[in-house]
Amino acid sequence: MRIETAEHLEAFRTELRAFIAQHSPGTKHHTGVRAPADDLVPAIRSFTAALFDAGYLGADWPEEHGGRGAAYDSREAFVVAEEIALARTWAPIGAFQLAAPALIDFGTDEQRAHFLPRIRNAEDIWCQLFSEPGAGSDLASLKTRARLAGDHWVIDGQKVWTTNGQLADVGYLLARTDPDAPKHKGITAFALDMRTPGVDVRPLREITGSSDFNEVFLDSVRIPVDRVIGEVNNGWRIANSSLAHERSGVASGSVELVAQLQNLVELASGDAGEAARDRLGRLAVHVHVTDAMSKAVQSHMLAGTDDASDAPLVKIFFSETNLAMTELGIELQGAGGIAAEGDADVAQDGWWQDAFLYARAYTIAGGANEVLKNVVAERALGMPR
């Protein structure tokens, strides 16, 4: 199923594909949102800037900040996400997909004039400083404190799982400014210069062997009052509104699964037993259901008819199908499955070994699946809590 039947979107896709081939920073050897090697970061910045410059990113921004106004077709964002995934190259890194809408909808003119051009030319990489050791699914219970001291806020606390924190120039930070208010009402959003004294970014080494996210310790960090995004104590609304803007994610996962399915078939290489063939067949069904669901949800989003279950169901189907595929990818290698990436003769360069270890991350990031199932049950099906 394809939703972009319009001729101009097919032309858009063709041009974009050529553009990515010309400007991309090369092939990404691992699945997921991974930290690039330091020497690759300049090429990813250039690619990001080129995508903005050509209007493939930021086309939905206000025209005075480089958007295309009425000429923009909102289906394009899904095509861009798909083509970047299909090219197996680096997506633009950083949390600007969250920060830009927050600045556009809630920021001051000065903040927009300062930050948006720096996002467009990829001078600033943003990170998302939301989660804490005791506040992930229940984000509103975050404890990082911000106290007003003259013309600065002083921040103390700890964040965790900060993707690309080690590369970031600016952090989109949530901190508690009113500890006496109900928990959703005492939170404020800030733009934090990551080079401020007292910001200590410590990479976490993951089971994959890479360090894709970090702990960030904040010790008496001073943020000027003009770096509050929106109103003080309105951060919960701002964060939720910017999370709702990031919709193109429903497009990239399923195209990756379709491509992976082909690799899995090659791995089975004709001599897989009946049980493995049966699993492969079932997985093929799940991959195509996920893809069809993703296209249907994109279409609901474009028509404004999406409900509370749409994006969560795509994410649950994608991450669980992906996990099952990586398990089969390891099992199909028999004893070779215990080889690690980098070992001699490991199948498909060890891609499945890494993908298997990473697969749990997809079931957690962007909302843990159990929590999303609650959302589907309570908000879409109207079941009791």
Ligand SMILES: Cc1cc2nc3c(=O)[nH]c(=O)nc-3n(C[C@H](O)[C@H](O)[C@H](O)COP(=O)(O)OP(=O)(O)OC[C@H]3O[C@@H](n4cnc5c(N)ncnc54)[C@H](O)[C@@H]3O)c2cc1C
């Ligand atoms: C790859 C990756 C990248 C990330 N990047 C960032 C980032 O850049 N910035 C950032 O701020 N955060 C980031 N996160 C954090 C992410 O948002 C949290 O991991 C997520 O919200 C879950 O929170 P938690 O890890 O604290 O787990 P918890 O909320 O403690 O959950 C632990 C377990 O309990 C279950 N659970 C919790 N509540 C319920 C419930 N009500 N009902 C049923 N089960 C429940 C969960 O499903 C899970 O299995 C990232 C996470 C991952 C995996």
